[in-house]
Amino acid sequence: MIQKLIERNINDCPDYCIKRQSISDSDDRLHLLEVNGLCPLCGDKLINIGNKRTKVYEIAHIYPNSPTSDDLMILNGVTILGENSESFQNKIALCFNCHKDYDFHKNVDEYNMLLKKKRELYKAFTAKSDLANIDVSQNLEVLLKRITTIDISTMNKTELRLVPLEIKQKLSASETNLRIKVTAFVTEYYLFIKNYLKNLEEVKQLNFSKLATTIKLAYQTATESLDSKNEIFDALVEWLLSKTNTSDKGCAEIVISYFIQNCEVFDEVTE
Template identity: 40%
Template sequence: MDKPEINDPYLIERVAITENTDNAHLLEVDGMCPLCGNYLLIPKGKRMNKKYQIAHIYPNSPTPNEVIELQGLERLGTNCEDFENKVALCKDCHGYYDDHKTKEEYLRLVMIKKRLLAASKAKISTSHQDIDEEIVLVINSLTNIDAITLKKMELEYKALKISSKIEQTYSILKYKIETYVCIYFNLIKETFQNLDQEKKLNFDLVASEVRSSFLKCDEEMVSKSEIFESLVKWLKSKSSGSSSEACEAVISYFVQSCEVFHEIS
């Protein structure tokens, strides 16, 4: 492998991609290759097969030809290992891009990445504004929950049909949950703590019932996406007028803090 050019500070040593960053890259492109539109996760049995790689837009170790071809062109991020200079591509597109990199292909990918960065920035700022308040309202609506309601909720899960369908959406669901938890964990935690301290809500009761319901569903092999969706629906019905996003955030918190989904081995 070529050593980075000493006189080009943009080129630094390769930095390994963590699982979280990998997830962020997959979320950024909505699970689809931004060059050809192919799905980046393909179900195989009970697992999801990774059909993507994280590509450098400007190469980490450019060949002498690439240095000439890409000279003077815009670069993203402060160095080649920044999130801004990487993008999830399907394996075919990645291979093709790395092998036959032209100025036009490079600039096209720079443009795509800039659009993706702008889109996710917009998504995060609008969701922050609207959802913060809503989450508090949703959680407040949980103050009226009693043991009977929870019991009924449990029975509703049991009534869910046993589903043997492949978890096509499971990985996407996982990323969704992780993203919600990243953004809203503290807000949700504090809101629950406050209500619990004011004796308006018994958090342990709510949490343990949600957990046991998840586990029961799990035993009956109900699809995790289905469980998640039905919990969101249930929560939405308890807090009239709230958005699905706010309810998804609260359920994600339970999934995360109660560790209700088993790791897929």
């Protein structure tokens, strides 16, 4: 399933539309996972969990499988995704209402908006799937278990005055929100984590260089399919949570921020 996104112009692909194919159960599940179980257009849940688990979504074609003459005119010259109209890349899970709206009131702006969503979701999804293959040492589990019990009151903020300057070299002005978040986490937790890891290593509970290599590898894997640092950051956070089987997102963000400061994550930007 995991392959690079194919992007072409519809005018260059006269054979793009092929006979409708039904969707396998496994592809159906992947479509649901790709959108994180939420309709990408309205945000509604795509599974109702009541007495019985009910599916409240359909798999929509982004570029129509059998375009009407109106569709052909409206969508003249647009970008299309995937080998053909039946490929995974041209399909996306939508709630019933959004699917109906999309199919019957299509205009080029709506088309391009859905295309953009698909592109982002697909990239994030494939990055996550690649990351799942990386083997993580026990070290990270040890680390995260300890970090969840961090007592902020024991930390000394003033010791870290110089640190934020360095973050600026790794996140550009266009990534302001992420920069603010990472800087705040680093200011609060960097020394604490550093000392903690040192202690863990001293009592032979951690091999820091092995841990750092693992994080670096995860980062490099994420950069292969993700462009923006926000997406990479989020993918690494999700990866860390799933690998450590923990659910404290804030805690995972703190750890990833630590490794940004420590240079395993993000290379220097040139501005």
